[in-house]
Amino acid sequence: MRTNGDENEPRREQAAMGAGTVKRIGVIGVGEIARAIVTGLCEGAVAPPEVFLSPRGARTAAQLSARYEGVRVCGGNQEVVDRSDVVVIAVRGQDRHQALSGLRVDGGKLVVSVMAGVGADDLRQALGTDAPVVRAIPLPAVRERRSVTVTCPSHPVVDSLFERLGGALPVADEAAFNVFSALTGTLTAHYAYLATLASWAAGHGVAADQADAYVRGLFEGVGRSLSDGTRSLDQLAADHETPGGSNERIRTTWFGPAGSASLATALDGLLADLQRP
Numbered sequence: 222m223r224t225n226g227d228e229n230e231p232r233r234e235q236a237a238m239g240a241g242t243v244k245r246i247g248v249i250g251v252g253e254i255a256r257a258i259v260t261g262l263c264e265g266a267v268a269p270p271e272v273f274l275s276p277r278g279a280r281t282a283a284q285l286s287a288r289y290e291g292v293r294v295c296g297g298n299q300e301v302v303d304r305s306d307v308v309v310i311a312v313r314g315q316d317r318h319q320a321l322s323g324l325r326v327d328g329g330k331l332v333v334s335v336m337a338g339v340g341a342d343d344l345r346q347a348l349g350t351d352a353p354v355v356r357a358i359p360l361p362a363v364r365e366r367r368s369v370t371v372t373c374p375s376h377p378v379v380d381s382l383f384e385r386l387g388g389a390l391p392v393a394d395e396a397a398f399n400v401f402s403a404l405t406g407t408l409t410a411h412y413a414y415l416a417t418l419a420s421w422a423a424g425h426g427v428a429a430d431q432a433d434a435y436v437r438g439l440f441e442g443v444g445r446s447l448s449d450g451t452r453s454l455d456q457l458a459a460d461h462e463t464p465g466g467s468n469e470r471i472r473t474t475w476f477g478p479a480g481s482a483s484l485a486t487a488l489d490g491l492l493a494d495l496q497r498p
């Protein structure tokens with residue numbers, strides 16, 4: 222695994238040169254995460270893969286095929302499978318039966334599922350295939366080839382595919398995979414936290430645009446400090462805190478043991494649901 226940051230520039234260049242082995246990628250379910258994956262693979266790439274898209278969602282598929290030369294929209298999901306070496310399943314979990322029923326996927330294909338909460342066995346059964354099934358957790362920043370994607374099980378072709386999009390983090394089993402999946406469920410709470418800070422400031426008479434810009438700037442700085450892997454997360458917190466000062470006050474009064482426990486309980490509940498067969 223590699224981390225985000227400027228040290229990744231050579232890797233982005235390598236990605237832009239089209240390094241990697243997958244030549245034909247199919248995508249069933251062309252929504253937001255599919256758009257990010259296809260954009261990351263194709264934008265500025267010298268030798269991007271051929272990409273075959275399902276006819277749904279039509280609007281995004283049409284936009285991607287208009288923008289990138291090697292991207293085509295197929296007449297149906299079976300055609301996507303037939304034309305591809307690697308098939309990415311990117312429908313919502315509840316749509317998988319409709320999207321996959323009746324599909325023939327021979328054992329020579331490689332299936333990559335990005336659906337949250339759908340186990341590999343479940344998917345293999347739904348497809349009635351003995352093709353290898355790899356689960357992955359791409360995030361929207363794969364669009365800029367800046368996000369590490371957790372994969373399970375490790376597969377050289379899939380890992381190299383996600384290396385092109387910012388990095389691959391293969392994990393040993395689906396239990397670990399689900400823990401990482403639960404972590405990704407915390408992202409929008411983070412944005413909501415920032416929005417709450419800005420709105421609190423505006424509520425105290427600060428111009429809303431100034432509050433918004435200031436909060437963004439504060440946390441961009443925090444984000445940059447995370448790329449310093451030599452300091453633990455606890456150390457980073459301590460380094461930002463004066464004993465008895467404002468940060469310690471807010472951390473201990475608002476996010477004390479009860480706050481931590483409440484977050485852990487929410488994560489435990491999410492994990493239990495992700496593990497449910």
Ligand SMILES: NC(=O)C1=CN([C@@H]2O[C@H](COP(=O)(O)OP(=O)(O)OC[C@H]3O[C@@H](n4cnc5c(N)ncnc54)[C@H](OP(=O)(O)O)[C@@H]3O)[C@@H](O)[C@H]2O)C=CC1
Nearest residue numbers: 250251252253254277278311312313314316320335336337
């Ligand atoms: N968004 C994210 O950040 C991430 C999402 N995921 C996972 O990716 C999956 C998709 O999420 P997301 O992209 O946000 O969802 P979207 O709703 O944006 O995209 C899902 C797409 O699936 C299409 N679809 C529905 N039924 C079929 C079908 N029968 N055949 C082909 N395509 C179909 C929909 O088409 P239509 O528009 O025509 O209904 C839609 O375009 C989910 O399982 C989610 O858990 C994983 C990691 C991150």
